[in-house]
Amino acid sequence: MxxxxxxxxxxxxxxxxxxxxxxxxxxxxxxxxxxxxxxxxxxxxxxxxxxxxxxxxxxxxxxxxxxxxxxxxxxxxxxxxxxxxxxxxxxxxxxxxxxxxxxxxxxxxxxxxxxxxxVQVTPWYFNPATKLWAQEGTSKSFDQNGVMTRIGFxxxxxxxxxxxxxxxxxxxxxxxxxxxxxxxxxxxxxxxxxxxxxxxxxxxxxxxxxxxxxxxxxxxxxxxxxxxxxxxxxxxxxxxxxxxxxxxxxxxxxxxxxxxVSGTSTTWPNRPTYTAAKPQGTINNRQSLKLDGTGAAVNVPMWVVPNATNAYYVLASDTLSNRAVKITKVSSTGILSYNGGSIDPTVGTDYQRIGDAVTGGIGPKVIPSYIASPLIDGRADIxxxxxxxxxxxxxxxxxxxxxxxxxxxxxxxxxxxxxxxxxxxxxxxxxxxxxxxxxxxxxxx
Missing domain, CATH: 2.60.40.1190 (Immunoglobulin-like)
Incomplete structure (x- = not known):
């Protein structure tokens, strides 16, 4: 060390x-x-x-x-x-x-x-082949022969x-x-x-x-x-x-x-039920929207800080201000819209995978997968x-x-x-x- x-x-x-x-x-x-x-x-x-x-x-x-x-x-x-x-x-x-x-x-x-x-955990990226937004996997991916097909995020x-x-x-x-x-x-x-x-x-x-x-x-x-x-x-x-x-x-x-413990479920496996935790920590930055408003439902990011680079989280406090904007629409070509602007991931590779398909990285503007806020009470002891x-x-x-x-x-x-x-x-x-x-x-x- x-x-x-x-x-x-x-x-x-x-x-x-x-x-x-x-x-x-x-x-x-x-x-x-x-x-x-x-x-x-x-x-x-x-x-x-x-x-x-x-x-x-x-x-x-x-x-x-x-x-x-x-x-x-x-x-x-x-x-x-x-x-x-x-x-x-x-x-x-x-x-x-x-x-x-x-x-x-x-x-x-x-x-x-x-x-x-x-620190980039399952970031969002745009796939130009499918014209859909997707997330990187949390662990390495392998084919049926055990050969790695993608590094983990x-x-x-x-x-x-x-x-x-x-x-x-x-x-x-x-x-x-x-x-x-x-x-x-x-x-x-x-x-x-x-x-x-x-x-x-x-x-x-x-x-x-x-x-x-x-x-x-x-x-x-x-x-x-x-x-x-x-x-x-x-x-x-x-x-x-x-x-x-x-x-x-x-x-x-x-x-x-x-x-x-708050009780016990009435169906198998009859595990205890638990009280709910207070809002804190991280939550997924994900939502489902219909392509062009009427088409198939697809998963896309919920919040984004426009033009942020190398970001690996969105602060919860940013979603309460005008720093982070909420995505409200997604087109069949992958364009994300929000109040006051849009993100076109087809221009350049900023929002896409870059480099080698197996061990390559991600563009500088890929969107974070989670929204972060401080831990409180007993979770914040350390x-x-x-x-x-x-x-x-x-x-x-x-x-x-x-x-x-x-x-x-x-x-x-x-x-x-x-x-x-x-x-x-x-x-x-x-x-x-x-x-x-x-x-x-x-x-x-």
Whole structure:
């Protein structure tokens, strides 16, 4: 990983500046104090050192981090045996983690090698052959012979899983595998008699009992860090096998913080129902319109900032002002219309795929796939800053040792006891991720 001597780094604008100028970034040269790192690394233990000089969460590696020993790990994409991770299996993402804490807060520093900054998630582009708007896939595409036909346009991400109050017994031996049921088929009781179905396209998570919960931290390096945040989620049993007799694949126990069980569905698979989350985070920038107003219904972008370049999101605040405009019509030739103007994607390639059909890129004016707004309440517990250095990511984040959570959706570090965890890395993908299990956080008192 890079030392923290003077370097050229890419910093995201603050939210205030983002409200003034649309999706773009600024380069700065930042002077960082020299750090002398000690060779005290581990491959299984992340030792948190108490500090009186907490680091600023700004994506730079300050002198304070020199006191924290490194956890050196190599998250690797596993083979679930169902084809879900095909094309990525055995990909490795060498990573280092460090941790500091003080009386109120715990701080983390993650660094990993990745020479491509992937923040353009499923962008909209115009296909001149079909005369339709489409979105890039989140993962690599392959033909029937396993040959890649298109790179993926997923997001670089990291994640950590924690066993809340030691409530999930299997976490002790399986860590993040304790809730991942991607490996097994399930019984489909929507038909009579019940039929066993393969779990070949998804890997939902759920725990093994109604009182078992896992804290899940999602670091979306292209969206939540716009607002200096990491998404705080949790996993529960979602009804689990005890209710539906599932052995995997159907129950989905991944939820955003603050929502809770509100009841149970009356039809198979009789999963719990949940309260609705408050509007926040990201939503799809998509709508259905009829070609020329009367023809076939097609999907097109909903909002666009006219003439924006290299944009990978539209701010929700922009949709309330005149910076972003709503698309109201689409012609059979692909022209998008809005109040006061139009976008003709057939002039040049600004809105199209460019370069090689397999590994080529996209034009500078392709339209973002999502609308972004800050996380709030329980989802906003984690402050995060991510910087792509050109050869990899530097991700700094912090959270209170004990949050205001009363719903048992957050890990409590305040006792300073050992905590097992799992760590995952996504490289320009959606489902496919590299993982490392059986890690432990220890506090040096």
């Amino acid at each position: 890079k030392s923290s001597s003077s370097r050229l780094i890419l910093l995201f604008f603050s939210f205030t500046v983002l409200l003034i100028y649309n999706a773009s970034c600024e380069y700065k040269t930042q002077e960082v104090a020299p750090v002398v790192e000690k060779d005290q690394s581990s491959t299984t233990e992340l030792v948190a050192i108490k500090t009186t000089t907490p680091p600023a969460i700004d994506g730079s590696i300050e002198a304070a981090w020199a006191t924290a020993p490194m956890l050196k790990l190599t998250p690797t994409v596993p083979d679930p045996g169902n084809g879900l991770f095909s094309g990525y299996i055995n990909d490795k993402m060498p990573t280092t983690l460090r941790a500091l804490y003080d009386d109120n807060t715990i701080y983390f520093l993650a660094e990993y090698a990745d020479n491509t900054k992937s 997923g997001e670089d991400k990291i994640a950590m899983l924690w066993n809340i109050d030691a409530s999930t017994p299997k976490f002790v031996s399986q860590t993040c595998y304790a809730s991942c049921h991607v490996f097994t088929p399930y019984l489909d009781y929507s038909v009579t008699p019940a039929v066993q179905r393969a779990n070949a396209t998804s890997g939902n998570h759920y725990t093994g009992g109604i009182n078992e919960k896992i804290d899940m931290w999602w670091g979306h390096l292209g969206r939540d860090v716009i607002f200096d945040q990491m998404d705080d989620n949790y996993q529960d049993w979602a009804g689990g096998p005890a209710v539906t007799n599932l052995t995997g694949g159907n129950a989905n126990g991944r939820h955003v913080d603050d929502i809770v 402050t995060c800053k991510a910087v792509h250095t050109g050869s990899g990511w530097v991700v700094e984040y912090k959270r209170a040792l004990k949050t205001k959570d009363v719903l048992k959706q957050d890990i409590d570090f305040s006792s300073l006891t050992d905590q097992q965890f799992g760590f995952a890395v996504w490289d320009q993908s959606n489902n496919q991720h590299a993982i490392h299990t059986d890690l432990v956080l220890k506090f040096k008192k």
